[in-house]
Amino acid sequence: MCILSWVERKDRSKMKATAMQVQAAPMPQSIVKREPIPLWKRKVSEVATLCWMQLLELRQNWIWVVLLASMFPLTTxxxxxxxxxNPTPAYIVQAIAGNMIFGVIxxxxxxxxxxxxxxxxxxHFTYYLSLPVHKLSFITAVLFRGLLNTVPSLVVMALIGKLAFEVEFHYSWWLLLLFFLATYVCSAFGTVIGFWSKNQQLTNMLSQVLMMFLSFLSPVMVTMEQLPGALQGVAYVFPTTYIAEAARALLLTGYSSAVGWQLLILTGYALVFTVLIIKKADWRAK
Structure with a gap:
């Protein structure tokens, strides 16, 4: 009995020493508590991932997007x-700028x-229900795709128009800001229509009617003075009016105070459309 109790005491002392060694041992590197990632880094990574997803979807049919976006303006x-x-220089710039905006539309x-x-x-938007992403990040990725859709048509129409008419443009840095606002505003306008329409059939009808009206019954292909009085009043409601007038002025003479006001108005349209998208973008399942 004495031998057994001595053995038990010895085993207990060994177990206690082992437990103390385990407690004193350093934590494995894999379970060390890491510092939280800053919020801005998480948001940037979130937006970058969503934009990359949109880019991967777009790469499958980007050739058809460029062809479709260029075919209608090119024929016009x-x-x-x-x-x-025998066109005048003003008519040439008007035709080229109008067809560039037509491609954006x-x-x-x-x-x-x-x-x-x-x-x-x-x-398809219910997929994003499984992702811990903010709605604003999702909207940013959607508008990024719209920018990618629109920029090629601007470049193609500018090159073709210059070669076809053999005209020299008045280049300035304000053109980059104008083209960015033009692509953003038109993409946001289309996104608002897509989210606010009740079904796809209604969207198709609205988009086709708006495309024809904005292109041919507003000062995109023609100047404001060539339109009837009633259409002149309606034209000021649509952002494409300010895009076309600013494009013609910048390509002909360069920046002016009128162009500055038009860029400011387009910035306001961009903010309004962004707020409307955020309010109506029901991309999460109810």
Whole structure:
């Protein structure tokens, strides 16, 4: 009995020493508590990931996007050249700028609205329910896709218009700001239509009617003075009026105070459309 109790005491002392060694041992590196990632880094990573997802979706049919965005403005530009074989410099700039904005309308307003409405009707946005992302990050990625859709048509139409008419533009840094605001505003306008429409059929009708009205019954292909009085009043409601007038002025003469006001108005449209998208973007499941 004495031997057994001595053995038990010895085992207990060994177990106690082992427990003390385990407690004193340093924590493994894999379970060391890490410092939390700053909020701004998480948001930047979140937006970058969502934009990359939109880019991966777009790469499958980007060629068709560029062709579709350039085909309608290109045919209109060629028709205007055939209609007026001896155009003045002002008419040339008006035709080129109008068709550049026409391409922005096709890709920004028309294609974005139909794409958003189709994804909403098919339930694609419920996928984002499983992702811990903020709505504003999602909206940023959607508008990023709209910018990618729109920029190629601007570049293509500018190059083709310059080669077709053999004209020199008045270049300035304000053109970059104008083209950014133009692509953003038209993409945001199309996104608002896509989210606010009840179904895809209504979206298709609205986008087609708006595309025709904005292109041919507002001062995009023509100047404001060439429109009837009633259409002149309606034209000031749409942002494409300010885009076209600012583009013509910058390409012809450069920056002026009128262009500054038009850029300021477009910035206001961008803010309004962004707020409307955030309010109505029902991308999470109810």
């Amino acid at each position: 530009l060629m028709f205007m050249k055939f209609l007026n074989p 096709v890709t920004g307003v028309n294609m974005m609205s139909q794409n958003i409405s189709w994804q909403k009707e098919q339930g």
